[in-house]
Amino acid sequence: xxxxxxxxxxxxxxxxxxxxxxxxxxxxxxxGLANIEFNCCxxxxxxxxxxxxxxxxxxxxxxxxxxxxxxxxxxxxCYGSLKKAIHLLKENGSLREKINRTLGEQGxxxxxxxxxxxxxxxxxxxxxxxxxxxMVTAPFEGLKIAAHYGCHALRPSNIxxxxxxxxxxxFDRLVEVTGAKSxxxxxxxxCCGNPLWxxxxxxxxxxxxxxxxxxxxxxxxxxxxxxxxxxxxxDTVQDEMLREKGRDLLLxxxxxxxxxxxxxxxxPEKLGMSDNILSIExxxxxxxxxxxxxxxxxxx
Amino acid sequence: xxxxxxxYIALLIFVIGLVYKLTRWLSYKIGxxxxxxxxxxxxxxxxKGLLGAVFSARIxxxxxxxxxxxxxxxxxxxxxxLRWIMHICIFAGFFLLFFIHALDYNNAQASPFFSxxxxxxxxxxxxxxxxxxxxxxxxxxxxYRRVKIRKMRRTTSRMDWYAVVILAVIMVSGFFLEAxxxxxxxxxxxxxxxxxDPGVExxxxxxxxxxxxxxxxxxxxxxxxxxxxxxxxxELLERGREMNEENQCQQCHSxxxxxxxxxxxxxxxxxxxxGLTRAGVATGLWYIHFLACFMGLAYLPFSKFFxxxxxxxxxxxxxxxGKQESTPANIATRRAMELDACMHCSTCSVxxxxxxxxxxxxxxxxxxxxxxxxLKSLASGEKLSAEELRExxxxxxxxxxxxxxxxVCPAGINLQDxxxxxxxxxxxxxxPQPFILARETxxxxxxxxxxxxxxxxxxxxxxxxxxLNLSIQASTFSNCFECQTCTNVCPVVANFDxxxxxxxxxPHQIMHSLGLGLRNDALSSRxxxxxxxxxxxxxxxxxxxxxxxxxxxxRNFSYETVHNNSADSDRKKATV
Numbered sequence: 001x002x003x004x005x006x007x008x009x010x011x012x013x014x015x016x017x018x019x020x021x022x023x024x025x026x027x028x029x030x031x032g033l034a035n036i037e038f039n040c041c042x043x044x045x046x047x048x049x050x051x052x053x054x055x056x057x058x059x060x061x062x063x064x065x066x067x068x069x070x071x072x073x074x075x076x077x078c079y080g081s082l083k084k085a086i087h088l089l090k091e092n093g094s095l096r097e098k099i100n101r102t103l104g105e106q107g108x109x110x111x112x113x114x115x116x117x118x119x120x121x122x123x124x125x126x127x128x129x130x131x132x133x134x135m136v137t138a139p140f141e142g143l144k145i146a147a148h149y150g151c152h153a154l155r156p157s158n159i160x161x162x163x164x165x166x167x168x169x170x171f172d173r174l175v176e177v178t179g180a181k182s183x184x185x186x187x188x189x190x191c192c193g194n195p196l197w198x199x200x201x202x203x204x205x206x207x208x209x210x211x212x213x214x215x216x217x218x219x220x221x222x223x224x225x226x227x228x229x230x231x232x233x234x235d236t237v238q239d240e241m242l243r244e245k246g247r248d249l250l251l252x253x254x255x256x257x258x259x260x261x262x263x264x265x266x267x268p269e270k271l272g273m274s275d276n277i278l279s280i281e282x283x284x285x286x287x288x289x290x291x292x293x294x295x296x297x298x299x300x
Numbered sequence: 301x302x303x304x305x306x307x308y309i310a311l312l313i314f315v316i317g318l319v320y321k322l323t324r325w326l327s328y329k330i331g332x333x334x335x336x337x338x339x340x341x342x343x344x345x346x347x348k349g350l351l352g353a354v355f356s357a358r359i360x361x362x363x364x365x366x367x368x369x370x371x372x373x374x375x376x377x378x379x380x381x382l383r384w385i386m387h388i389c390i391f392a393g394f395f396l397l398f399f400i401h402a403l404d405y406n407n408a409q410a411s412p413f414f415s416x417x418x419x420x421x422x423x424x425x426x427x428x429x430x431x432x433x434x435x436x437x438x439x440x441x442x443x444y445r446r447v448k449i450r451k452m453r454r455t456t457s458r459m460d461w462y463a464v465v466i467l468a469v470i471m472v473s474g475f476f477l478e479a480x481x482x483x484x485x486x487x488x489x490x491x492x493x494x495x496x497d498p499g500v501e502x503x504x505x506x507x508x509x510x511x512x513x514x515x516x517x518x519x520x521x522x523x524x525x526x527x528x529x530x531x532x533x534x535e536l537l538e539r540g541r542e543m544n545e546e547n548q549c550q551q552c553h554s555x556x557x558x559x560x561x562x563x564x565x566x567x568x569x570x571x572x573x574x575g576l577t578r579a580g581v582a583t584g585l586w587y588i589h590f591l592a593c594f595m596g597l598a599y600l601p602f603s604k605f606f607x608x609x610x611x612x613x614x615x616x617x618x619x620x621x622g623k624q625e626s627t628p629a630n631i632a633t634r635r636a637m638e639l640d641a642c643m644h645c646s647t648c649s650v651x652x653x654x655x656x657x658x659x660x661x662x663x664x665x666x667x668x669x670x671x672x673x674x675l676k677s678l679a680s681g682e683k684l685s686a687e688e689l690r691e692x693x694x695x696x697x698x699x700x701x702x703x704x705x706x707x708v709c710p711a712g713i714n715l716q717d718x719x720x721x722x723x724x725x726x727x728x729x730x731x732p733q734p735f736i737l738a739r740e741t742x743x744x745x746x747x748x749x750x751x752x753x754x755x756x757x758x759x760x761x762x763x764x765x766x767x768l769n770l771s772i773q774a775s776t777f778s779n780c781f782e783c784q785t786c787t788n789v790c791p792v793v794a795n796f797d798x799x800x801x802x803x804x805x806x807p808h809q810i811m812h813s814l815g816l817g818l819r820n821d822a823l824s825s826r827x828x829x830x831x832x833x834x835x836x837x838x839x840x841x842x843x844x845x846x847x848x849x850x851x852x853x854x855r856n857f858s859y860e861t862v863h864n865n866s867a868d869s870d871r872k873k874a875t876v
Contacts, residue, residue, distance in 0.1 A: 039653045047859070049860075052657040055657070056654070102656075151832075151835060152833075152835075154835075155836065156835050156846075190791050199735055199736065200830055203832075207791055207792075207832065
């Protein structure tokens, strides 16, 4: 299977480890990734101007469509934007015409022939947990993960078609395939707060803090995310919050491909582990056989 | 005499221009860092920084960058091979022409680089045409690209055309000049009088067999066109060849065919050569040629060609400055310098992640290359109108800071740093990001209007309701039966002990206000702007009211209002 990899604007310079880890894991899982130079999905500009957002998403879809490819993306905000655009352009003929007029000036056209998938969907549905489980050679032991679903891939569910909005499961299942336990925590489908970052920082940080406290109270050792902005929020912004308040670390955040990759025995350097702002090195204490070797350190 | 005077005037203007530009590098203030107190003593810091880089391990980086980025121009090649060919042709062609031709302004011994130099001798004769051809080919490709590539065409400016035109004029006038000199019988006579006998008159060639022979030889082999065509026999030509040797003409004259392009042109103008010579066209072309060069020289610091100095500086500076902490003073100087290093090549705009938004909003400040030009105006202290500033702010914040422009800039400019600086400068001038501008403007205005309005509610007359047709048909507002589920699942509302006080109208109240046509009440609510777009409201609404999408549309509507008001007020000011 092959997809056009849509990284979005933030991964290359703000979360490069997400690309590194995704490519490493997809390579092992035989998920082919084609490289197209895409543009911004339009998510940030949607607050200002609707048409600007729609033409941005549509252009990406058209670019992938011209190579007969579906899009795969690691970012849930990009997923949400692109998926909504597909829906809108399918339902609304006059919108589609307007957008195609603009795209036509650059020799592009969008005909609604392709779709967009998030990496979690592809891992769960196309690859399958059975296949992945066979490749997990170093499952974690005693690791409790709070899987953060976030909001833009889940809702509105009739358009996103990602998972059950009230009782989502695919992320939990994918976490458990690595040997970690996915804890149940009340705020797991609540927004991380990133959409307000830069607009209302106080509110943004308040939402983030609530989530981290909730996850910690549920007994999690790590937060696991599968979205660029969520990672930026729980990593970079948490770091800023902690320094501001002089607090200890609440919960470090690991990206799902990093978690999966480690359990598949991929070397940490190939997963960009050192690029995370809040260190996730301690996850090695939950590694397979760590508890059984004679001179092992006690798990933290 | 005239030549020398105009040259010195051009040089003087050139030097003044250079100095003026360099002082701007030390004085322009761009971004918060440049206005900080530690940003003083720009010259001293610059010198210290330069010496520090040269006398350290970083000299290796500098040397490597010099050869890879400045001479070989790898960044351009990486971007587009055709563009690289174009630029190398112009760059190498022009510089080589400068050394072997331009510096030879007094002919022969005046040139500092060559001991035996005559412009009519090989290899100079051939090389001049070769290098000239390179420049012409490069300029040709440049024009083709500017016209053909849509993303370049739409931002092409006068400066871009000036650069191409001045080069074209210099080159074309040069080739035509050489061609007219090749065919010129007047030149033949002048040279014969100088080197053979001052009394030579080509009109009297019938009386002088030797002269006739030489003329026939030159007509045949050097493409001179005499007023009367000379019938040449084999014997005459043989005699002519001997004359060519005896008088040592060939010592300074390689066959003009070596000047292949000019020679080709001389063939083309053959039919009218005598008329051109009689009219002294060669002299006219000579004036055009060197005056165009001098004009180019004088205007250089103010034109795109200043980049021959500033772009290497940018490439070398950014090669070392990126890797370590720089002093605020040096950051300030670098930013000012970078404004001059931009060649308006449009690579950044062609690759920009949000360039398609320009197709919708038509604000050129969205495009990186145009942002830089706008920044030049801002930094120079030019008084920009409120609408121009609003457009700059819009462009600065629509940018997603993906840094692709910075990665691809062939001049090595730290563009992302400049974009952050624009945001800072505009904030200082009272132009925050569009989201905040709209939020502050609309909530305040709407609250004032809501307080003033009285009288019966007439929902059907409110045009806002009709316009919210992307997310909801107007009729579905009436579906809302105030169950308050949306408000109760909203994480933003849950963040407050007293949400009504902090946010104003809550989601279900906003929906109901819109249903009643109370537009200003709805828009005065802070909730519209603190919505975190998590879609919990829309997901849980039992009546299918698309709450989150409506809030998005309210933001879009607000921004459009602010945009139109700003454009209108500018237009009004312009007509007053």
